[in-house]
Amino acid sequence: MKKLVKLFVKILAIFVLVLPLAGCGNRNTSKNSQIRETTKTITDQAGDKVQVPRKIKRVAVVGSVWPLPSVLAVFFNSANKIVTMPEPSMVAAKNNLLSELYPGILKAKTSFNDGVDINTEELKKVKPDVVFYGAENTKMGKQLKDAGFTAVGVSVGKWHGNTIKTLNNWIKLLSKVFPKSDKAKIVANYSDQVYTRVQKRVKNISLEKQQKIFFLRQYNSTEILTGGVDSFAQYWANAIGAKNVVNIPHSNNLTRVNMEQIYKWNPDKILITNFNTAQPEDLYHNTVGNYDWGKVNAIKNKQAYKMPMGMYRSYTPGVDTPITLLWLAKTVYPEQFKDINIIDETKTYYKKVFNINLTTQQANKIFTPTAASWQSNEVL
Structure with a gap:
């Protein structure tokens, strides 16, 4: 009988020790479950x-x-x-x-x-x-x-x-x-479709006929910044079958250049970003600093263009990127893309991808931007 009592006491002691641990385990499991439910x-x-x-x-x-x-x-x-x-x-x-x-x-x-x-x-x-x-x-x-x-x-x-x-x-x-x-999925599909459309039209442009382009990234009376070989500028140029004239090794989105270099490169077209306040007329009439753009073919032929400004500055990645690609292709190669109505394309893109109904006036506003510069040594 005494042996049975001792055995019972031992079992009871073990039960008392184990029960709180089991409860702790349940609480931890419950806590982890709550974390998974909320995060x-x-x-x-x-x-x-x-x-x-x-x-x-x-x-x-x-x-x-x-x-x-x-x-x-x-x-x-x-x-x-x-x-x-x-x-x-x-x-x-x-x-x-x-x-x-x-x-x-x-x-x-x-x-x-x-x-x-x-x-x-x-x-x-x-x-x-x-x-x-x-x-x-x-x-x-x-x-x-x-x-x-x-x-x-x-x-x-x-x-x-x-x-x-x-x-x-x-x-x-x-x-x-x-x-x-x-x-x-819908953004990737639409973006890739636009890229493919552009490639089909520019893939047969010979090296001799490729347009030489220059992106005026930032611009004021003391400095000219552009995009080099490792930059958005290089990607845009490649994507539309053009040549980015800035071939400086290891150059990036904030490459400082001077007018002598630009004269040497002599671009056919100049794309002015929204990181500066300049408009094409500022280059045509040399209104900024002491720069003389008159020797550059793009300026002689009135081929300077302000980049679009939709939801953000279009030189960078953003929701306007597929439309920017089309606009650049049409601007640099107007004959190859003369059937493209950029306003209709913009309205279709926003409706189809984001279910946003842009008016014609709003779509037009994207391609007639006001000055919205931000001078900075940061990339975007």
Whole structure:
């Protein structure tokens, strides 16, 4: 009998010890289950695995991914989620179609978000659920994570200036973060279709007949910046069967050049970006600084063009990229693309891909941009 009592006491003691551990295990399982229900894990374009909330109401964009706020607004067909964005993005928004379609974007905070650095204490005050930053800026990524933010890296340079691939991959990433708004397939399909259309028409242009083009990236009385061999300019030129005249080894999106070099290159056409306030007339009449453009063929033949300004500056990747490609092809090779009505193409693109109905007046506005410059040593 005593042996039975001792055995019973031992069993009871073991039960008392094990029960709390079982409860702890159940609590941990329950907690992990709750985390899985409220978050999901994605891989961002910095290569990091990030746990992002399944419900995201407040979005911040910081650092040098300046086109991203416009991409987000069109992606959602609303700017209501955007609580802060870089100041250069706001400058563009105030001067283009973005603020007309989505006036709410003008409410986004910019005072602590200069597009280069970020004040994390001020960022905390706008309470973002997720923060998008430039994936190449690992220092900023660490700064954001150390401050407790859910930070998602978005790459500008991973696709070596290929604006189509960059846009497609941005939309792919956003579709993972916001699966209910998934547009990855339709954007990629449309972009690739436009690229293929252009290639069919330019592939037979001989090297001798290829147009020599020069992108006037930034321009003022003290400097001229352009895009070199590792830049968006090079991609655009390749994509439309033209020659980017800037053949300086290792040159990028911010390559400083002088008039003597431009005289030597003697481009047939000049594309003026929206990172400067110049219009073609400023080159025709030499209104900026002491530059003399009159010796350049493009200016002699009145072949300078201001690039479109739709939702953002079209030199960079953005939602306007497929239309920018068509516009460039038609501008540089008007005969090969004389049947292309760029206004109709623009309205069709926005309706088909993003279900946005642009009026003819709004579409026209994209191709008659006002000045919206932002002088900076950052890429975008």
